[in-house]
Every structure is written in C-alpha cells, then in structure tokens.
Amino acid sequence: MIEQLRVKAREILENKTVDLVIGYEMGTRGAVRPAFIRSPADVDRLVWNEGCTHNLVTYLRTKRVPAKRGAPPLRIGVVLKACDARALNILLHENQLPRTELYLMGVVCQGMQEPTRPQANSTSGLSLSGRMQLRCQACSDRVPVVYDVLFGDSSQQPTQAVTGQRQSELEMELQRLESMSTAERYAFWEAEFERCLRCYACRQACPACYCAECTAEQLDPEWVGIGITTPEKRFFHIMRAFHLAGRCVGCDECARVCPVGVRLDLLNAWMRREVQRTFGYQAGLDATAPAPLTTFRPDENLKL
Amino acid sequence: MNFVTHTQLREWLGGLMAERSVIAPQRLQPDLVVYRAVDSTDEIAFDFGRAALSPKEFFLPATEAILTIERVRQLIAGDDGEAQPDWQIRLTDHELTRDQVLFAIRPCDAHALTALDALLLKEPVDAYYARRRQRTSLIGLACAQMGPTCFCTSLGFTPDDRQGMDVMLYTVEGGYALEVLTEKGQAVTAGLQSTPYSERLPEREWPPAQISVPPRSVWLNAFNDPYWGELADRCLSCKICAYVCPTCRCFDVRDYTVAQAPGYQKIERLRCWDACMADGYRRIAGGHNPRPEKAQRLRNRFYCKFEYYPADFGPLACVGCGRCIDNCPVNVDITEVLDAVRARS
Amino acid sequence: MPDTKYEPRIVGFLCNWCSYAGANLAGTSRIQYAPNIRIIRVPCSGRVDPLFVVKAFQAGADGVMVLGCHPGDCHYRDGNYYARRRFSLMHGFLNFLGIDERRLRVDWVSAAEGKRFADVVSEFTQQLAELGPFSKTAGGQPMPSAQSQPTVSG
Numbered sequence: 001m002i003e004q005l006r007v008k009a010r011e012i013l014e015n016k017t018v019d020l021v022i023g024y025e026m027g028t029r030g031a032v033r034p035a036f037i038r039s040p041a042d043v044d045r046l047v048w049n050e051g052c053t054h055n056l057v058t059y060l061r062t063k064r065v066p067a068k069r070g071a072p073p074l075r076i077g078v079v080l081k082a083c084d085a086r087a088l089n090i091l092l093h094e095n096q097l098p099r100t101e102l103y104l105m106g107v108v109c110q111g112m113q114e115p116t117r118p119q120a121n122s123t124s125g126l127s128l129s130g131r132m133q134l135r136c137q138a139c140s141d142r143v144p145v146v147y148d149v150l151f152g153d154s155s156q157q158p159t160q161a162v163t164g165q166r167q168s169e170l171e172m173e174l175q176r177l178e179s180m181s182t183a184e185r186y187a188f189w190e191a192e193f194e195r196c197l198r199c200y201a202c203r204q205a206c207p208a209c210y211c212a213e214c215t216a217e218q219l220d221p222e223w224v225g226i227g228i229t230t231p232e233k234r235f236f237h238i239m240r241a242f243h244l245a246g247r248c249v250g251c252d253e254c255a256r257v258c259p260v261g262v263r264l265d266l267l268n269a270w271m272r273r274e275v276q277r278t279f280g281y282q283a284g285l286d287a288t289a290p291a292p293l294t295t296f297r298p299d300e301n302l303k304l
Numbered sequence: 305m306n307f308v309t310h311t312q313l314r315e316w317l318g319g320l321m322a323e324r325s326v327i328a329p330q331r332l333q334p335d336l337v338v339y340r341a342v343d344s345t346d347e348i349a350f351d352f353g354r355a356a357l358s359p360k361e362f363f364l365p366a367t368e369a370i371l372t373i374e375r376v377r378q379l380i381a382g383d384d385g386e387a388q389p390d391w392q393i394r395l396t397d398h399e400l401t402r403d404q405v406l407f408a409i410r411p412c413d414a415h416a417l418t419a420l421d422a423l424l425l426k427e428p429v430d431a432y433y434a435r436r437r438q439r440t441s442l443i444g445l446a447c448a449q450m451g452p453t454c455f456c457t458s459l460g461f462t463p464d465d466r467q468g469m470d471v472m473l474y475t476v477e478g479g480y481a482l483e484v485l486t487e488k489g490q491a492v493t494a495g496l497q498s499t500p501y502s503e504r505l506p507e508r509e510w511p512p513a514q515i516s517v518p519p520r521s522v523w524l525n526a527f528n529d530p531y532w533g534e535l536a537d538r539c540l541s542c543k544i545c546a547y548v549c550p551t552c553r554c555f556d557v558r559d560y561t562v563a564q565a566p567g568y569q570k571i572e573r574l575r576c577w578d579a580c581m582a583d584g585y586r587r588i589a590g591g592h593n594p595r596p597e598k599a600q601r602l603r604n605r606f607y608c609k610f611e612y613y614p615a616d617f618g619p620l621a622c623v624g625c626g627r628c629i630d631n632c633p634v635n636v637d638i639t640e641v642l643d644a645v646r647a648r649s
Numbered sequence: 650m651p652d653t654k655y656e657p658r659i660v661g662f663l664c665n666w667c668s669y670a671g672a673n674l675a676g677t678s679r680i681q682y683a684p685n686i687r688i689i690r691v692p693c694s695g696r697v698d699p700l701f702v703v704k705a706f707q708a709g710a711d712g713v714m715v716l717g718c719h720p721g722d723c724h725y726r727d728g729n730y731y732a733r734r735r736f737s738l739m740h741g742f743l744n745f746l747g748i749d750e751r752r753l754r755v756d757w758v759s760a761a762e763g764k765r766f767a768d769v770v771s772e773f774t775q776q777l778a779e780l781g782p783f784s785k786t787a788g789g790q791p792m793p794s795a796q797s798q799p800t801v802s803g
Contacts (some may be wrong), residue, residue, distance in 0.1 A: 027635035029452065034634055036537040054634065058540075126453075126635065177745070186747025195332065197357075197366070200582070201542035205633060215700075217584060223700065226558050226576045228366040231707055238703050238746065245738055257633035259356065259544050261333055270745050271738070278737055296730035298721065302737035304755045 002048045005105060005151050009043040009077065018077040018103050022059055024052040030127030031115075034059065048079075048151075051128050053112040055251045056080070057087040057207035060097055077103035081112075083135070085144030086249035086284025087207040092146075093287045096210065106147025108154050111136035115256070134265060135252040138168030145285055170269050177266065193233040195260045202254035202264055203240060208247045215239055241267050246275050246292040249284040278302065305505070306498035309479040314345040316496040320405050324492075327362055328407040329355050339406070348407070353451055354625065358413050358550035359406055363420070363436045369572045370432050372396040373559070377567035398432075404440040405492060412456050412625040414444055414468035416550030422617040424553070432575070441492040444469035445480075450511060453626030455639055458513040474505055481505055515639045517620065522649040523611040527603070529648055535641065536599035538634040539581075545605065545628040545636070546579030551613075551621040554578050554585075580604050606641055657777035659686040660705040661714040661770070664694045666724035667759050668716035674763030682767035683774035686714065693717065695728025699739050702753055712752045712777040714770070719757040729757070749780060 009021045025035035025045040032051035036059075037043055056078050064073040080088060085106060091097045113128040143154045177185060200216075203209045215223050216236045224235045248268045255265035275281055279292040308316070320326050321343065330340040331349040339359040342348055374394040379387040421437070424430040447463035450456070456463055466472045470489035473480040481501045484490050518526075546552040556578040563570035578585055581601055587593040595601045613621035622638070629637050663669040669690050675682060691697055694717025705713045715736060723729040732755075740750040754773045758766045 028637040028640050029629075031635040031637075034538040036534070059538075063537075126629070182744065182747050182749055184747070185745065189746050197543075197547045198577075199543040199547050199579075201540065201544050201633060204540035204542040223704065225560055225574070226556050226578075227574055228576055235700075235703055235707060238742075239700050241742070242699050242738075253633075257540075257542070257544075259548060259631040260338075261336060271742065274738055274741055279734075293731070293734055296727065296734050298727075298730060300733075302733055304733065304736055304740065 001107075001151050002046065005048060005079070005107070006043045006046050008105060008149060008151075009037060009046060010040045012077050012103055013037070013040040013043070017075065019074040020063060021046075021077040021079075021105075022056045022063065023079040023105070024048065024054070024056075028126070036063070046079075048107060050111065050113045050132075051115070052079075052081070053115070053133065053253070053256060055084050055087055055205065055207050055253045057084050057091065058205060058253075060088075060091070060102070060207075061210055064097075064101070073101065075101045075103070077105055079105045079107060080144050080147065081107055081109040082139065082142050082144045083109075083249055083251040084207075085146050087251060089146060089284040089287040090208055090247050090249060091210075093289075093291060099287075104144070104147045104149075106144035106150045108144075108150065108152030109136075109139075109142045111139070111142075133252065133256070134168070134170045135250055138170050146287070170265065171273075173266055174270055174273065189234070190230060192262045193237060194230045196233045196237070196258075196262050197260060198228045198233055198236065199259065201257040201259065202262075205253045205257045206244075207251070208244055208249075209240070215243070237262075237264070237267060241271050244268060245271050246279070246281060247283055248272055305501040306482045306484075307476070307479060307501040308482050308496065308498045310350075312497045313473075313480060316493070317348070317405075317407060318345050319495045320492070324403045324405050326405045326407060327359065339409075350408075352408075354410060354412075354447075354454070354627070356627070356630075357548055358416065358625070358627065359409055360413075360416065360420070360550050360553070362404060362406060362440065363417065363433055364553055364555075364577075366577045368432060368575045369398050370557075370575050371573040372398070373571040373573065375569040375571070400436060400439055404436065405443060406440055407443045408445040408473075409442050409469070410447055410625075411444065411461060411463055411465040411467070411469075412454070412623040413550050414442055415456075415459075415461060415465070415619075415623040416625070417442070418468045419551050419613075419619040419621055419623065420553060422619050423613070426617065441470045441488050442468065443489075443492070444472045446472065446474045448475055451626060453629040454624060455513075455515055455626060456624035457510050458515040458639075459517065459620060459622065459624045462508070462510050464508055476501075476503070476505070515642050516646065517610060517642060518646040518649060520611065520615070522645060523607065526645050526648050527607070531644055531648065532603040533599040535636065535644075536597070536602040539598050539602050539636055540634060541581050541583055541598055541601065542633070543577075543579035543581055544631050544633070546581055547577060548627040548631050550623060550625055550627075551609070552579065554580060580608070602636070606638070606645070610642075655778070655782055657685050657711040657774055657782075658709060659712045659714060659770075659774060659777065660708075660710040661686045661688045661716060662691050662694070662697045662701060663688050663714075663758075664696075664717045664724075664729075665690055665692050667718035667722065667757075668694075668766065670760035671716075671758045671762045671766040674760065675767045676763075678763045680763055680767045683771045685774045685777075686770050693723065693725050693728035694732040695723070695725065695730075697732060697735075699735050702739065702743075706748070706752070706783060709783075711780075711783045712754065712773060714773060715753070715755045716758045716766070716769070717755075719759055722759065748783075751776060751780060752783065 012018045013021060021037040023035045023046045024032050026047055027033035034054050034056055035045050060076060063076055066074055092099055111132045114131045114133050116127060116129045224232050250272055252265040275292055281292045317326055325341050327339050328342050328348040329337050329352045330342060330347050331337050337349050337352040337355045338357045339355055376392045377389055378392050380390045381387050424433040450463055466485060470486045471493055472483045472485060482498060484493055555575050557575050559571050559573050561569060562572050586595045595604060609621040663672055672688060694715055697715050702713045717729040717732055720729055720733060736755045740753055743753060744750040756769055
C-alpha cells in the first residue's frame, strides 16, 4: 500500500498537481514524524505504519503560505486518516482552506499505537508500545469521509480491534468520572491541571486551534494572566474545550503530545458526547452541515 | 567514602523534613516521575531513571512573585509643614522561608545548574536564582546506566560525575556509597548515621561518545543553511523542549493587581517561564517580531545552546539529558541536528 | 473560627433590553430582593461568552446568573437563541469539571417582569446560601487575575 502512495505522490509532484506533499517518514530512534516532500525524488521517504499518529491537517493553513511574497499559495497533497479527514472538513466548513487546492490522499487506517515514554523504559528508544491508542480502540469509521484518492482495503479489519465490546474504554472512563462525587471530580481535574506546564503543545498540535492570537495569550483584554498556576491552567483548558465544542473530531493528538499526560482526551470526549446528545451532531462528517453553535432552531427546547 | 543503608538514608531524609523543604523524585503516574517537595519518605520514588522534568523549577520557578508593590494613600507632611494626601510606595521582597534539599539529582541536572550559574550568578546577579541556589543542598545520585536518549558522555562528563554536588550517592548492594563533597554537604549530613565504606566502587566503563558537538566556525557558517527551514517544517512551535530542558531559562514578567480598596492597591510582579519557540516570544511593542518564521526560532534554539551561550558565558547550554528528544511530539532530535550541522561543515 | 457570616457573592450578566430593564422595574417598584447580586449590563445575552462565567468564578463569585430576553423576544432577533445553545452545554460541563452546576443560573426575564426578576434573584441567592461558598465546596481558591504560587514550599 505504501508503494501505491509513493507512486501517487511522485505523480502529483511531477505533474505539478501539488507543490508539496505532507505525509509521514521514519525519524530517529524508531519514531515516525511528519514528512514534507517537495521533490519527486524524495517520495521514498514516505511510510505508513501504526506510528503515523500525527494529525497533518494542522500544517495545512500555514504551509500554503509561499516562501516568496506575492507568489501564489501552495497546492498541497496530504495523507489523511479518518480522524484527520474529519478535521479537514471542519477547516473546510470554516472557510480556512480551499478544497480545490488540496489533493487528499486518504488512507484506510488500522489504528495507531501509543508511543512509549522512554524515561519509563530504559531499553526502548522512541518506538511504539504495542498498545492501540484509546481513540483508535473506539473508532468505528476507519475510512476517511473525504478524499481524492483512497489507499488501503476498506474491508480489512484493524490489527487490534476491540470487537464485541459495546463501550469503548474512553466511554467507560467518562462514566467512571461521572460516578464520582462533584468534589472528587474537582480534585481529579485539579490534579490534571496542576501537572500541566502550559507549554501549549495541545493547542499547537490541534488542527482546530488556528487563531492568530490565542485567547490565552491576549493581553488586551487579558482573559488569563501569564502565570503557570492551577487557576490559570484550569481557565485555559476550559476555554479551549469550549472553543472546540462542536469542532473537535476526537483525534486526541492533544493528549498524545502532552508531556505530563493531562487527560485532554477525556475533557474533549465529554464535550463531543454532549454535543452529540444535545444536538445530534458529530463534528467533521460533512463539511456543509450546519455547526451546532453557529446555528439554532427557534422552536427547540434545550435544557438550561 | 561512607556507606548508608536504605533505612539510614530514609531516617536522615525524614529528619531533614522538619526544618527544610526536601525535594525528591515522586512517581505521579506509572510512567511519570518528577521532582516534588515531599512530606514523607513514603512519597519518594527511590527507583527511577531520569525524571521527566528537570529540577530547575526549584531555582527558577515556573511562576515566581519577585516583588510585591503596595500603594498606600497616606497623609504626608510637605515642605510647608502641611500634611497632604499622597501615595506611598512600599516594596516587599519575597524570601524563601526554608532551606531546600534536592535529593537524587542526576549529574546532568547538576551540570545544568553549573551552566546556569555562568549567566545568573555573573554580575548583575539574578538575586532570585542566587538565593535559591545558595539555600539549596544538592544530594546527587549517580546513574546506574544511560537512558536510550541520554548523551551526557558526548558533552564531556559521565553519568556518575560528582561535579556541582554537595553530597554524592552511588547505588551499591544494600544501600548507597556516600561522599560528602562540600561544606554545605557536611552541614546537611550532620544528622546522617553512616559507616565507613570498606569496598571499592566498581570502575564504570561508559559507552563512547555518540555525537560530537560542531566547533564554532561550523555554526557560524551554517547560519543561513536551508537545513533550518527543512527542520522547522514539522516543528509545532510549542514550548515543550524549552520547558523540559534543564538549562532553558527565558521568562516573561508582568505586574498584576491582586488587591484593591479605596486608598490601597497591591501589585505583584510575576516572573513566569516563556520560550523562544513561541511565535510571540520576541514580538515587541509596535508589533515587530524579529523571528516571525518557525525556522528562525528553531534555529535560535540550537544556536543559543551551542554558540551564543558558550561564546558569552563559557559552558554549553546543553547537558545531554535527552528530555527534549523524549518529549518532542514531532521528533526534532537534538542529536540529529548536531550531526546534520557537523555534516554541513 | 472567623466570625463573618457567609454572604453569597453573585455576578449577574443582564441583557440591556429585557432583564436589565426588568431589574430596573423591580427597583422602581420598590420590590425587595436579596442584595447579593452585582449586575453587569451587556447588550444581549448572546454577548455573554461562557468564559465570562468561568472568569467570574475565578474572581470570587459564588454564583453566576445570565439573564436574557425570552426566546423569540430578543431585541437583536436571535442573540438569545445562540446563548441558549451555548449555555445548554455549560451546566453539564461545569458539573463534569467538579463545579456544582447549580451555581450557574441561566434564565429569561422580560422588561415587564420586575417581580419575576426579584424572585429569581432571591431564590438563587437562597440556593447559594445553602450550597456554601465556592471556594469551600469546589475546593478551589478564588483569585483576582493571577495568583503567585511558587512551586516550592517557603
């Protein structure tokens, strides 16, 4: 399958369908990392495996900007998993990207593995743990909803599918939290936010966080101070979760990149579930569908 | 050289907690060990590799109130003898209330403190760093082995180096071999029960240096190389690398009103971590940003560590701990960068 | 034990055209209601960013109210419909984060409903008196815009 992907990448670069192909390549010590291919000769760097976790949509807006001022924006080919494709639909819906200047290389995904934490295991490098990521265990739609070309066999089962289980572990963790008392839940999130470094990796990795000036860094008005203290970090995460309401597609890259393991996947999973229950809406399935927080129905009866 | 059993060590640490803040490795999650102030030796993770975060936060806190300013409206006698209402300014410094003991600091992190000293203890001295440094005793713990991303041996020292420590511990059968190295170390081990260590510490053969840091001329020539643009393609401009790094020290300062009443205002001046990787780090009043491109910012990171800092202050601003390699979400690997820069000479 | 009786501190975001006018009417009608509310006038309930609520809690509020025009009567036609959508997520989210959702009250009060305004505010104040201060029940500490917390003791 990777050979077909490389062939296509070479083709679209050679015939100038695109100026840049964004995919995945092998990095150092067993890690996979985003690849930026500008020359047909480099397409053999592209790989596809269970370490291709990054959501490459996060690069599209800024990579369109040409190096030379006044030159036309770049046309970009990008490798998309199912979750990434949903993120792309969000950006298309919000008029952040022109569909016609993107070449979408959809891949049927077999699930991504959790990376190792090297300091915990003194023998591994940056390779994979062998465990499938929580979000992949819960994933039901492994075929991207939007693409120009599709690679992989959509009938093939994922390598570590959690079949026969009616609820994903993510859903069970949400319920575990909800069964706690209010004070216990507060203590749980207090410990999570206390650990946070305010490094903003979650925000930077997220394809839906593309504001030129983030609310958390705005100085006039100053929503939240510069302090790396629990109240400020709590505010930042609540703010980000709310700004993602109806827009988060559940790629969970935010949780993956966090250096101290803050459970942002749980925070956003709750919001996604609530948006689904309240508005019957799942983000990113359709670029033209009305988004829940920018539309309304006058006659609806919502619980306040 | 002395010997302490695990029990003797625990008793000693527990005794220190009465009057000092004891900072030690704590396992917050199965795979996450960080240095924290502990209240009991039960909280200490004695068995750990390298803490996920460096202990620099105990010398350069992530958020530090460096000054409190109070404006109080009072009657002040003027030259004519008449009392007029005016604002008086009262400044309060913030002092550490207790000495600190940093237990189980690794040689790389101790080297990092020595590297920071070259800047922060040089005139004009950073008083806030200096007082924490002066009031902290470093109890080092030699590493038993190198981690997969460690490269301290490429930077001129070894995982069992004693440099910078006040007391040094080596893990041996039944406990630790212990060396007191400084006066501060002597003072902090006053309550420690120990016996003479009759054996010899095994000679360690560490793996050879994997990376060689390019010399100055190579850095100067590589400044405009397109490599930096290619490297920065995948960089997310987050702050992970700078925040986990034991030598990164840049900050932001801002004043905040924390209390206000008629005739009274209390302001705290906060100094907080910041990182040159962030897009807005170098943006100045008026909106100009000398490093608007990711490539410029990422290049700055490596030049600061391997060119600017040593040129200005002496030591490299990197100790080979490998935390940036572990934590970068997109595999910007400092050892790969060093190899790439060297290859371009 | 400090000898100060707990008085709930409430921040209320009232829309200029309906709920603020309703509050005004309560005043001119000399209707008594609990004095704990600090009113912030906004043009429309649709102006109220859910983050105002979070910021109010962090600034020391024990409870927050968002009062707008009845759906269908918004001076700007549809501002309160958006507010309704946003705040339908807010209570559950606060609850999920471990903040008692009863500390947020979103309601509709028209310009003619002076009595209703007084009733809603008094009822909310009473509920907050029972819930106790925010800092105690939620375990957090109210803060102005920043709080210095050195990461080491001392």
